[in-house]
């Protein structure tokens with residue numbers, strides 16, 4: 001059975017048998033208090049799945065996006081600017097007294113609030129943050145305390161029993177990611193996500209873009225045939241969704257012989273195909289896509 005959830009945050013989340021099994025296992029691990037980590041190539045649905053799961057837990061959701069400039073100050077908090085207070089005492093005319101108080105303002109980081117109040121945190125693309133930033137998760141996940149340093153002293157914030165966390169990341173070889181410390185990986189249940197199956201992809205296209213069954217099958221057939229030239233996940237589901245959404249919105253008929261459809265597919269798919277076949281020229285890549293558009297699949 002295929003169902004969709006209107007509140008996934010990235011549009012409707014389409015739940016098919018492919019996702020059901022991952023959802024039910026991940027849900028169990030999170031309920032038992034363990035962090036789950038979805039790792040996989042770009043565009044396979046890691047963030048969508050994390051948001052869907054987080055919403056199922058029916059608690060407040062905090063999303064943190066990893067990037068190389070994210071620091072402990074962003075996660076925990078920092079002093080930012082000052083608040084000035086002036087008291088002027090002129091009660092006796094001949095005496096003028098002025099007192100000034102200057103206090104630094106503490107701006108609380110996202111993680112403290114989530115840890116104290118038992119939110120579900122999605123730490124998306126966490127391996128794009130520096131390993132030293134991610135070190136604070138070591139004690140949070142093991143000892144269930146968050147050490148916060150400020151004003152020269154350390155305070156330990158106790159983790160709310162309902163606190164849960166879902167990590168997502170691309171594999172380490174992706175540009176812009178850091179190698180994650182083993183100690184952190186050792187604390188996570190890592191589930192590898194690959195491209196979803198054809199039935200799921202067809203269902204996602206139908207539900208998200210309004211294509212009919214034949215149209216969704218046609219776009220999925222083309223992209224999945226092209227994936228077989230590489231490791232099976234590029235071009236991603238985003239490319240399939242782009243072709244489907246543009247065809248639908250601009251009334252381009254999804255018919256292999258239609259030149260507008262061919263041009264759209266070539267525009268969307270040339271870049272990812274060149275990425276997996278770097279030795280081909282752009283002209284050869286375009287010819288290959290054209291050939292695959294017109295190919296009749298064996299039954």
Ligand SMILES: Nc1ncnc2c1ncn2[C@@H]1O[C@H](COP(=O)(O)OP(=O)(O)OP(=O)(O)O)[C@@H](O)[C@H]1O
Pocket residue numbers: 010011012013014015019040041042043044045046047048049168169170204208237238241
């Ligand atoms: N089950 C699903 N139902 C509906 N849409 C989905 C589903 N899975 C993925 N998508 C859609 O596919 C696209 C890629 O998904 P998503 O952003 O979750 O991938 P990702 O693996 O997190 O990618 P990246 O590594 O680049 O961040 C998005 O447009 C998303 O809405």
